Amino acid sequence: MTPVVHPTQRHPGALWLVSRVVHPRLVHEAWALGQTPAIEIGHRFDAINLPSGIVEAAVTGIRTDDAVEMAFRRVGIGHGVVVSRRRDLYTVLVQPGTARAWRVSGTTSVGVHDHLRYLCTPHPGRREGPGAFWLLPAPERDGQLAEAGHVLRLLALIRPQA
Template sequence: MSLHEHDRPDDPEGSGSVTPRDDHAAIHIHPRPQRRGVSIFGGAPPVTGWTPGRYLTEGSPAVSWLTRNESEPARAHERWALGQSAAITVGRTFDLIVLPSQLIEATIKAPRDGWAIEGTFRRAGITCGVVVSRRQDTYQVLVRPGTARKWSADEATAIGADAHQPFLHAPPPGRRSGPGAFWLLLCPEASDQLASADMVLALLRGDAR
């Protein structure tokens, strides 16, 4: 999950850094109540120039943090206002570790619903910044910048600034259930809330289950 080899994807829900697996291999997470917060499903006209305060998502500290290194943050705000995912550059504000859903869910006792899976991450110390992919076949964990260069665990893929397509297809802020990609754990509001490599390794080893 080099910066300038390709243009930013026009369709953030399309091909990404991770090859999707068969839908039948994924465990579909039960819908969960949406947390009150930023309104993100209202329509918005295309933007020709960015005017601060134009989008409701601009009032969110988490969104401000997520887009702070984007050269055109209006692109992300426009996508979110339409209820769509936005391509956010990886390797600047955060790196990404992509975990196969089967690997995380295999040792969780039934019911394998969103609450049980969320609890598994929290017990590893990961309290925010986890995206469930559109196909629900991966969990994408936002981690500290530079993590990808040192990552060596074969079970998961680390994406940093040097990745072929260094983008996170970030769901609208506050979206906590499908269809489509959603935040299992909401976006961080500051860099010190990012997960560490050790937290993700503990999750992979099963220390938190």
């Protein structure tokens, strides 16, 4: 009997995301059904959660998805930003271990030592709403994760106005 191959298994970002998941087939099945499965944070990546108000304050002019994307890219973040279903939170995937030292007011971080350490992860090919989506593409390798300094540069864009 030939195993079922979901189309999601051909996406490089999907393969990277599930590379350390205990049951990757379940994640692929959920994506194939249009669901956003929870992937554990802390092994492959940590996450920094930024409220939309903070991120959008770094945008000059009309706050479209393209403008917000450009704000991230301007500070060196080119991959791994998820927009929540309600569009109230931007989650930036960062190097594992970043959460241990992250202490920035108005933001939260999630790492391996946090009790609730799961990210509801849309399929990496999902680049627009409705629902959760990837504002910036899912990483396809470790070197594409943001660093804490990149996120701090984004926050510095709005701090002088605060």
